[in-house]
Structure formats: structure tokens, C-alpha cells
Amino acid sequence: MLSVLSKMISVKEALKIVEENAFIPKVSEVSLLESVGKVLAENITADRDFPPFNRVAMDGIAIAQTLDSFKIETIQYAGEAQKSLQNPENCMEVMTGAVLPSGCNTVIRYEDIEIQEVDGVKVAKISIPLSEISQGQNVHRQGSDRKMGDILLQKGLKISPSEIAVMASVGKASVKVEIPPKVAVISTGDELVEITANPLPYQIRMSNSYMLSAALDRVGVKANLFHLTDDKEELFIKLQEILANHDILLLSGGVSAGKKDFVPEILANLGVKKLFHKVAQKPGKPFWFGKTEEGKTVFALPGNPVSTFLCFCKYFLERRNEVVVLDKDVFFKPNLTYFVPVKTYFQDGKLMATPFEGSGSADFANLTDCDGFVELPAESQVFKKGEVFEFVRFRF
Amino acid sequence: MLSVLSKMISVKEALKIVEENAFIPKVSEVSLLESVGKVLAENITADRDFPPFNRVAMDGIAIAQTLDSFKIETIQYAGEAQKSLQNPENCMEVMTGAVLPSGCNTVIRYEDIEIQEVDGVKVAKISIPLSEISQGQNVHRQGSDRKMGDILLQKGLKISPSEIAVMASVGKASVKVEIPPKVAVISTGDELVEITANPLPYQIRMSNSYMLSAALDRVGVKANLFHLTDDKEELFIKLQEILANHDILLLSGGVSAGKKDFVPEILANLGVKKLFHKVAQKPGKPFWFGKTEEGKTVFALPGNPVSTFLCFCKYFLERRNEVVVLDKDVFFKPNLTYFVPVKTYFQDGKLMATPFEGSGSADFANLTDCDGFVELPAESQVFKKGEVFEFVRFRF
Structure with missing residues (x-):
């Protein structure tokens, strides 16, 4: 089996290749x-x-100097041209968002004054100690x-x-x-039937393409969905057409060691250059990634739902650079990066993660209890409670 | 000023009232x-x-008992009706996703066998120690x-x-x-002009309604945008019409102590029952919240952009129950819950937050460097580096 002989690369190398060969979006x-x-x-x-003028930041009065009381000359409303204080011993009522009247430098809010009518003239009296007023207060200075x-x-x-x-x-x-790329989501596999179908005992309804399409929707990409059977001729003809009309292809299934896993061969025949096949990870080991001469990229993901989803979240979605703290020990012997679904919660300021190993890469019902995957490096076999690891979030 | 006399409630009380009176969505x-x-x-x-049948989990051979080598009877592909192993000393090639053939109980992957042609008959020889094969392996059991x-x-x-x-x-x-509610986003304020306008020196372009509309879009709600001037009659007529056609109103501006802050009065005249006005918080103190008899809710938010945004994120968006660890001390004297914009990052498994106090509730340019607000409770005045506080995320 040729695919078994392919060089298996590390998660880090794979991510680097994917990032270096990312489709260059149009503007x-x-x-x-x-x-x-x-x-x-x-x-x-x-x-x-920012702000474009000396802006009144509180409703109240604008003053030129700190006195006990002020005659009120007029009102400066928001949206009005700047007025001028006529007498520096007076004040002007001012509204939040207004220009500070010329001649004024400070605003005292209504809560700190009392307005009275004295001999037919409105007067504002300060009701707090004058020492609490600082020059320039409640003015949002132009350009500050x-x-x-x-x-x-x-x-x-x-x-x-x-x-x-x-x-x-x-x-x-x-x-x-x-602008978002044109993405095609393509499921393969003869065991799959439409979601509206009543499956025969040995069939299952397709779910990967809906999952990927929904995930793309969450990041602003409207994908086109396709399903292809495990037939070389159909795969060649249809993939050729899909490739012509899209920037990025996300396939699921057909990339492993099975006798009908034709996807890598067909992609090669269509001129998609393989950049890697197989990554030292669980789940998602058979992940295949390639690129056309025009810069279109093809993510051929393993068909098990958890594998498909992990590869999509890890390699396709924007990196979030989050970490989590394991809340119980995990043991994993193989020399593979182990991605375990986790449920996260906060404790003492730490983002804690409870691993849910479930029953493997086909157990997608397990994901509904989780928020993301913790990434346990290939170099270790024991991952202790309290240790910090990278986190690939899928629920946000 | 009546509004100054309104009872100021705590952030916790306000949130409880908002949650208890939430608009009940249609299904x-x-x-x-x-x-x-x-x-x-x-x-x-x-x-x-789940899964609906005993499902082959690896490409390889299915066996009934552990022997050194097996004649291969046939192939069970995914999507085919279940086949039967004729002789329990033989095996069947099986593909991932296929039904496990009847008579078989275990799958050995291709990587662990060699297939040879012996006297015209295909034979699979086990290439690993037999002790490494465990009964039932690589079968994803029906209903497991x-x-x-x-x-x-x-x-x-x-x-x-x-x-x-x-x-x-x-x-x-x-x-x-x-289904998402019908939301109207309404800005008020005579100083505001359209974003396409060339503002006069004392005017600014409206930004709150675009910010809220964009934030709603991120959570799947398409809002209708309106701008109303600070005119009682216009406010009454237009708000009546908007209220008739929407489930939730998000207003910004016109709720503070200013002489043209007519929003609370007009809402009362329109039959919107005030549930609170003023919350012991900074920014966003003048926040007004009410409800109609039919259960429509009105969030009348203060007009300063940081206040508008904080109130929206804290009281309108779904709670995320996240916390952060302050990475430097903050001092804040007033008896108010203090929401400070922060930039977050991970360190030793902790979500750390650097406070950016900026120049107050009108300094929205400051938000572009931040991810959310840290919530510093009213009861304290000193918030120390290393302490854990609630986090209101706005970038996700």
C-alpha cells in the first residue's frame, strides 16, 4: 500500500505547511x-x-474659574455651534456631547450644583467643597x-x-x-445517504458535510455541499469541475488505506500537488493536504467525524492561541500527538479542561458535551493533572 | 432633576431584572x-x-479467531449489505465504515498484516506478535x-x-x-450626522448604531437601524412606530441628566414600564431598562460609546461566565462596579488581563486594543495584580 509508505510528519510541520501554503484571499x-x-x-x-473638539463629558455647567456661584448665561446643547462665555464670572449650562463653550475650561456636573432663581436670574451654586473641583475636569480634550x-x-x-x-x-x-474564499465541502463514502433518507441497516446518514458547512458559516463562509461516491471516474469528473469553481476544497473520507480510498490518486491526476499525507496525530492521521498551481488548496480530511472535525478546527480555522489546564491524568502511549475532546470551565483564574476520551474518532456524539480539543504532544506518554497544554476551541 | 433622584441599583440586581424580564423568543x-x-x-x-451496526473502524481484515494467517474470502466494503464469513479459519478484507461481517468479531489493520498470493489464493499473514491482538479491537460496537x-x-x-x-x-x-427577535437599534443625539456626511466642527458621525448592529450580526440577529433627533414629538411618533414593529429596542443616548434627555419620559408615555434607571456602575450609569405589557423589552443605553457597548455586552449578550486574572493593580474609589477594558493573554494556564483605562466612556478607539471588560466590584477600591475577576468578552 503506497499510502502506508508515505512519510508521516508532525503536527507542527503539518501546520507550518498549511499556513505557508494558505490560499491568498482576494480583496x-x-x-x-x-x-x-x-x-x-x-x-x-x-x-x-479624537475627539474632534473639546467635548463636554457630563451634563452640568461650564466655567472659566472656580467660584461659589455663577450666573447662567445660556445653554450649549450638543450639536450646536460653539458659543462664547461673555463674562468669566458666569457659567453656561452644557450638555454631554456639546462643544465646550469658548472661554470655559472645566465642567461641573448637575449632581454637584443647585440651580436657583435669584431676582429673575438663574444662578448655579456649587454644593460640594470647591477643593474637589479640578481644573479641566469633565472635558474630553480635543485629540486626547x-x-x-x-x-x-x-x-x-x-x-x-x-x-x-x-x-x-x-x-x-x-x-x-x-473576501471569504469560495469553499466546496465534499463528502465521500458509499455508506452515506442523504439526511432525509431512511438508511438501510448498513448505511448511515451523511453528517460531516453538514458539520463542516455549519462551522464555515460560523466564520462567515458560505460553502457549497457535494457528495461523491467511491467511484474513480465520478471522483475525477466531479472533482475537476468543483476545483474549477472553488478556491478551497474540504473533502472528507477516502484518504486512508482502504481499497476504495481513491482521493489522493484522483487529486494527483487533477494536478493537485501533495504537500503531505499522514500526520503523526490521533485522530486524523490520514489527513492529506495539497495545492494547485493557481494556489487553490485541498484539505482531504479523514472521514471519521471526530477526525474530520479535529483537522478542520486545527488546520483550517484561525489559530486562537489558547491553553487549558488538565483536570485529570491522561495516558497515551503511541508516538502521536493526541487530541482529546475536553469540557472547559474556570477555576481560580485557570481555564480547566476535563478530558472526554469517548470511544474514538467515530464517536461524534461525545463532542456535544465538549468545547474543544486539548493537544497532548507526541513526545510524552503521561499527561498529568495540573499541566498546561494547547487548546483547540470548537465552540465559540 | 427627577432622574438624579431615581434609585440606583447594583449591577447584580440590574442583571437579574434584565434576565427575569427577557423577551420570550418565538419558536x-x-x-x-x-x-x-x-x-x-x-x-x-x-x-x-450510535453506531447503528457493528462498524469496522480500520481498513484491514476481519477475523473470527486469532491465527497466524488467514485465507481471504472476499471484501466487505462500506455501504454494502452485511456478508458472512463462510469458514471461521478464514478472514474477510473490510473497509472503514463497513458493517462487520457476520461470524467476525475483531479487525486487524493493514499496517499489521502482509498479504501474499499462495497457490492463487490470497492469504493475510499477521506481522505483529499475536499477543498484541485483543478480541473486539477496531470494531465500533453497535450502540456503544x-x-x-x-x-x-x-x-x-x-x-x-x-x-x-x-x-x-x-x-x-x-x-x-x-428564532432571533426583531431588534431595532436607535441612536439619538443632535450632534450626530450620517457616516457619509462631512461633519461640521461641532458634529460627529454616528457610530453606536453601527457598532451595535455589527455586534448583533455576530450573534445572528439582523437589526434595523434608526436615528432620531432630540425632539419630543419626533421621539414619541417614531418610537411608537418602531415599538409596534419590533420585539426589542436598543436605544443609545438621551437617558442622562441633560435638558434634552427625553427618552425615559417618552418611553413612559408610550407605555413602556421602567424596571430600573441608573445602575451603580462605571461606565454606563444612566442605563434605563423597561418592558411593555406584551413583553417587549427596551434597553435605553447611555450614549457614550464605551458605555453603550459595555451595557450591551453585559446585559444583552449571552453570559459566558469567564474570569481573568489582573496583571497590574487598579485603584477605583467610587462606590460603583468598575468595568475596565482589558487585553487578555494566557500565562501558565491563566487568562491574564492587562487593564487599559483609556480616557473614559467616550474613548472607543481604546477598545480596539482590547478583548473585553474586567468587572471590578463596587465593594472594593483596590484591585490587586493576581486577583481573579469576572470577564465580559466582546471579541470572539
């Missing part, structure tokens, strides 16, 4: 709200200072957060709601982002 | 793939055993993961890709889920 301009969750493909700079021309957001970051706020504030109604 | 049946990220509204039971009739998924859980796989496998082409 496109989308509307601001469409950009959330995507990768920013331009720097965003401040078109004005960012200066005009500053780079606010760097190309390459993943856009979250706070970045949306920043881009809205500088008027980015549309923004350049990396 | 609807959606296609399997549409259900990901939503809350399951029915129990899912196993229609067959779950039994027919078992509840696989409980009503109320959030559907992730692994639950999609489970539901696919039991033929749930459509599934009952809680």
Missing part, C-alpha cells in the same frame, strides 16, 4: 456593516482628532485619544464591533476587506 | 443548516443506535456511543457544528429553534 470593498468578522485590507486613519492622521486600525486585523464604531466615526461607509 | 422550524448558532427548541433523540431512544441533545442548548452533525445523523432536515 474587495464592502459596505461597513458587511465588513464585520472579516479581515481588514487597508489601514484606517483618523480624518479628524487619537490625533488626525494617526493610524487607528492596521491592515490585517479581524474586524469586530468596536472597529466598526471606529470606522463609522471616520466616515468609512465602505471598506476594503479580504 | 420556529428552520432547515438544519440555518439552525447553527441558534437555541434548540426541542429534544433530539436517537432514531437508531448512544442507544436508540436516548436523548442526544437537550432543548435549550446553543447549536454548534457538532450538534449539526448529530442532528444530520438522525435525519433532522429541519429543526425547531428559537
Whole structure:
């Protein structure tokens, strides 16, 4: 069996190859709200200072100097052009978000004053010790957060709601982002039937392609789903067509030592260059990864559901760089990186992980109790309670 | 000022009131793939055993007893009806995913055998010590993961890709889920202009409604966006109409002590019962929350962007029950729960948090360096490096 003879590489090497050969996404301009969750493909700079003017930060009065009481000249509302205090011994009522009136430098909030009417004139009296008032308080100074021309957001970051706020504030109604690749999810295996079918005793309903499609949906990728039978001719014709219309292929099944595991051979015939086949890991050892001359990538994942999912989470999804602390010992003899489904919880500030070894790579019902996989390195055989290991989260 | 006199409640009390008065979502049946990220509204039971038959777990040979070598009778492929081993001294080649042939109980993988042709008959010879073969190995026994009739998924859980796989496998082409509420996001404030506008010196572009809308999008809710000016009549007419057409309203601005902060009064006039106004927290103290007789809820959030966002993340988003360890001391005197933006990272299995106090509740550019808020309780004034506190994540 040729595939058995293939060089098996480490998880670290495999990840490095996948990252170095990642499909290079296209860049496109989308509307601001469409950009959330995507990768920013331009720097965003401040078109004005942040804030753009000396901004009143509390509802109250603006003053020029600290006195016991002040005549109120008028009101400066948010959204109004800047007014001027006429007499530095007076004050002006000011509303949060307004420009600080010219001639003023400090704001005292309503909670710290009393407003009275004296001889038909409105007067604000300070109701706290004057020593508690500090010059400049409750004024959000122009440019104190960012200066005009500053780079606010760097190309390459993943856009979250706070970045949306920043881009809205500088008027980015549309923004350049990396657009999601066109992904095909393809299950193989003659034992699989449609989810609407009533399976015969030796058949099962397909689940991998739905699982992968749902996982892609969670990261903003709409995938096309296909199912192919274990037939060389069908595989060749259909995969050729699918490859022509997509950027990334995610296959499940057909990559192991079975007599109908034609996927690696067919991919080679289609000009997909094998970058590795077989990784020193459990589950997911038969994982095959390759690339076309145009830079399209093919992830041919083992068909057991836990293997499929682990490979997808570990090699396809963005790295999250999380770790967990094992809460009980695990023993694993083979010289393979062992990915164990875990349920996580916090204890004393630590992210603890309870391993659920389940009954192996086909036991996907086991995953519904878990949040991710702990990654136990190939070099050890005993993994002790309290030790820290990398974590591959799949529920977020 | 009436609002100043309102009873200020604790963060804990506020959260309890919000949770007890949460909008009760409607249930609807959606296609399997549409259900990901939503809350399951029915129990899912196993229609067959998991796995549904004694399933071959490795490519290799199936045997009835452990011998040195076996004649190969035939091949049992995945997706084929079960075959029978004719002679218990022979074996059958079997492929992963196939039914275990009747008469067999154990599978030996190809890696551990050699296949030779002897007198025109294919023979499999065991190439490992026989003592390493254990009866029943590499067979995934029928019902070993779950039994027919078992509840696989409980009503109320959030559907992730692994639950999609489970539901696919039991033929749930459509599934009952809680459907997202109809949410309106409404900004108020006369200083705000559209993001496409060129603001005058005393104006700023609106950002809160885009931030909230993007955050809602991340949790599967498509919101409608509105902007209203600080005008009582406009607020009354427009809010009445918006309330009629939505389940939940998220307002920002107009809830503090300012002279144009009409939102609480208008909501009361529209029959929205105030459940609280003002929470002992910084930022976000003026947060107002209420409910209509029909059970619609109104979150009237303070207009400063960091306040808006904190209140949204803390009170609207699902609780994640995460904690962080402070990596430097924080001092905060007022008797308020203090939410500080933090940047998190892992160290020795602990999720560490570096506080970024920034320049207050209007400094939303500060959030782009952070992942969430650490929640520092009102009862203390000194929060020491190494102490553990609750964490409100906003980047996930």
C-alpha cells in the first residue's frame, strides 16, 4: 500500500505547511456593516482628532474659574455651534456631547450644583467643597485619544464591533476587506445517504458535510455541499469541475488505506500537488493536504467525524492561541500527538479542561458535551493533572 | 432633576431584572443548516443506535479467531449489505465504515498484516506478535456511543457544528429553534450626522448604531437601524412606530441628566414600564431598562460609546461566565462596579488581563486594543495584580 509508505510528519510541520501554503484571499470593498468578522485590507486613519473638539463629558455647567456661584448665561446643547462665555464670572449650562463653550475650561456636573432663581436670574451654586473641583475636569480634550492622521486600525486585523464604531466615526461607509474564499465541502463514502433518507441497516446518514458547512458559516463562509461516491471516474469528473469553481476544497473520507480510498490518486491526476499525507496525530492521521498551481488548496480530511472535525478546527480555522489546564491524568502511549475532546470551565483564574476520551474518532456524539480539543504532544506518554497544554476551541 | 433622584441599583440586581424580564423568543422550524448558532427548541433523540451496526473502524481484515494467517474470502466494503464469513479459519478484507461481517468479531489493520498470493489464493499473514491482538479491537460496537431512544441533545442548548452533525445523523432536515427577535437599534443625539456626511466642527458621525448592529450580526440577529433627533414629538411618533414593529429596542443616548434627555419620559408615555434607571456602575450609569405589557423589552443605553457597548455586552449578550486574572493593580474609589477594558493573554494556564483605562466612556478607539471588560466590584477600591475577576468578552 503506497499510502502506508508515505512519510508521516508532525503536527507542527503539518501546520507550518498549511499556513505557508494558505490560499491568498482576494480583496474587495464592502459596505461597513458587511465588513464585520472579516479581515481588514487597508489601514484606517483618523480624518479628524479624537475627539474632534473639546467635548463636554457630563451634563452640568461650564466655567472659566472656580467660584461659589455663577450666573447662567445660556445653554450649549450638543450639536450646536460653539458659543462664547461673555463674562468669566458666569457659567453656561452644557450638555454631554456639546462643544465646550469658548472661554470655559472645566465642567461641573448637575449632581454637584443647585440651580436657583435669584431676582429673575438663574444662578448655579456649587454644593460640594470647591477643593474637589479640578481644573479641566469633565472635558474630553480635543485629540486626547487619537490625533488626525494617526493610524487607528492596521491592515490585517479581524474586524469586530468596536472597529466598526471606529470606522463609522471616520466616515468609512465602505471598506476594503479580504473576501471569504469560495469553499466546496465534499463528502465521500458509499455508506452515506442523504439526511432525509431512511438508511438501510448498513448505511448511515451523511453528517460531516453538514458539520463542516455549519462551522464555515460560523466564520462567515458560505460553502457549497457535494457528495461523491467511491467511484474513480465520478471522483475525477466531479472533482475537476468543483476545483474549477472553488478556491478551497474540504473533502472528507477516502484518504486512508482502504481499497476504495481513491482521493489522493484522483487529486494527483487533477494536478493537485501533495504537500503531505499522514500526520503523526490521533485522530486524523490520514489527513492529506495539497495545492494547485493557481494556489487553490485541498484539505482531504479523514472521514471519521471526530477526525474530520479535529483537522478542520486545527488546520483550517484561525489559530486562537489558547491553553487549558488538565483536570485529570491522561495516558497515551503511541508516538502521536493526541487530541482529546475536553469540557472547559474556570477555576481560580485557570481555564480547566476535563478530558472526554469517548470511544474514538467515530464517536461524534461525545463532542456535544465538549468545547474543544486539548493537544497532548507526541513526545510524552503521561499527561498529568495540573499541566498546561494547547487548546483547540470548537465552540465559540 | 427627577432622574438624579431615581434609585440606583447594583449591577447584580440590574442583571437579574434584565434576565427575569427577557423577551420570550418565538419558536420556529428552520432547515438544519440555518439552525447553527441558534437555541434548540426541542429534544433530539436517537432514531437508531450510535453506531447503528457493528462498524469496522480500520481498513484491514476481519477475523473470527486469532491465527497466524488467514485465507481471504472476499471484501466487505462500506455501504454494502452485511456478508458472512463462510469458514471461521478464514478472514474477510473490510473497509472503514463497513458493517462487520457476520461470524467476525475483531479487525486487524493493514499496517499489521502482509498479504501474499499462495497457490492463487490470497492469504493475510499477521506481522505483529499475536499477543498484541485483543478480541473486539477496531470494531465500533453497535450502540456503544448512544442507544436508540436516548436523548442526544437537550432543548435549550446553543447549536454548534457538532450538534449539526448529530442532528444530520438522525435525519433532522429541519429543526425547531428559537428564532432571533426583531431588534431595532436607535441612536439619538443632535450632534450626530450620517457616516457619509462631512461633519461640521461641532458634529460627529454616528457610530453606536453601527457598532451595535455589527455586534448583533455576530450573534445572528439582523437589526434595523434608526436615528432620531432630540425632539419630543419626533421621539414619541417614531418610537411608537418602531415599538409596534419590533420585539426589542436598543436605544443609545438621551437617558442622562441633560435638558434634552427625553427618552425615559417618552418611553413612559408610550407605555413602556421602567424596571430600573441608573445602575451603580462605571461606565454606563444612566442605563434605563423597561418592558411593555406584551413583553417587549427596551434597553435605553447611555450614549457614550464605551458605555453603550459595555451595557450591551453585559446585559444583552449571552453570559459566558469567564474570569481573568489582573496583571497590574487598579485603584477605583467610587462606590460603583468598575468595568475596565482589558487585553487578555494566557500565562501558565491563566487568562491574564492587562487593564487599559483609556480616557473614559467616550474613548472607543481604546477598545480596539482590547478583548473585553474586567468587572471590578463596587465593594472594593483596590484591585490587586493576581486577583481573579469576572470577564465580559466582546471579541470572539
